[in-house]
Amino acid sequence: MARNRDNIDISPVIVLVFVACTTWFIADPQDERIPYASVANVSKEDISTAPIRTRLSDPPMVHLGGYDRDCNDCHRIFKSLDKTPNRAFQHVDIKLNHGRNSRCFNCHAKADRNRLTIYGEMTVSYDQSEQLCAKCHGTTFKDWNRGIHGRTMGSWQPHAAGNTRLKCVECHNPHSPAYLRMKPLPSPHTLRMGEPSIAHATEDSPLTQWILSDTEGAH
Template sequence: MTRGIGKIAFGGIVAFIGLYFVTALAWTWYSSEKRPDPDKPGQRIAEGPVPAPPHPVVIRQPDGKVMVDSGRRDARGEPVMVACATCHDTRPPEPSLHSSSELDEFHQGLTYAHGELSCLSCHNANDYDTLKLANGQAVDFSASMSLCAQCHGPQFRDYRNGSHGGMQGHWDLTRGGRTRNTCIDCHDPHHPAFPQVMPVFPPMPERGETLPHAHHE
């Protein structure tokens, strides 16, 4: 009698444990279907707090108003600035010009050292108030970076990655904006070599300090 009850009780416990595991497994499966796993790629996950809108990265732009001093002065004594086309519309272009020493009629102050490029590699012979790309397309003076980029791909790539050209402002764009230089902020298009940094004297010793090579009595 007691053995019969014991058997039933034992069977009940086994059945209960079995049921428990089956339910637990089913629940795990069911809830994993419902609840997305945040570590699984391609899943939509619940949105956390909405991040602040990032501040902009602004590339400084040359003003694009490129003119030359005509050498004359107006009534107030200010130099009269003229647009490039004023003279060049009536002058035949000189495609072979590629050094400042060849400038004997005008633009004598211009220092030029940029590889073997002729002036008209960059300036537009059809419209001197613009620049031109290698494919002949005219670009505004304010967009000179696109001109530099087509011949200096590696530096432009580094620039876009942030390792060339410097920046000011915030690294974390949720805290504030960032300003980037344009190529001609640092490189003169006519003599682009970055000026060499002057070597300076080593630091002076602090009062009471001795230089490493000084004699000790």
């Protein structure tokens, strides 16, 4: 029996196994199995903290005919009609979409165009436009005063230096105040670290559910 066993030579098999191991380790096919997803494409502007609108100066200035002019420069010459707002020549870019508040002189002072009207003869400057907004949006104004509504930049300490509260018009267009929709930044990668796609989803996968809900859902 011992002789017979010696005749079966297994050393070539062992050599083959070793060579196979060597090729496996050198080729290192496991390396490719680690799924590295692409880096999300987000620019510095996408995460800029700058206000989405810029405030007008006080009084608002317009560059016309080589000179900087304020509102009264024109409006003291061209008087407005008493009835409907006439915008045939100027301010045609302004689309008023402010709910019931659909008259220019609800907000703009008729007598002094460099100021805004609050109540009767009372006017405020363009710097204090939030006082005008407060006329109708009292609860929001109260929240804004307490730091609950609107953006705060700088510090969490209420009275720290360098602490800025954005004013109403730095987020809302007073003529069309609803906050605009925007494109969302890239979504997170899926658990399989790839871009979301139908190919990732199998029947049991939780990913299937969101793909279905996303395609069926109301856009």
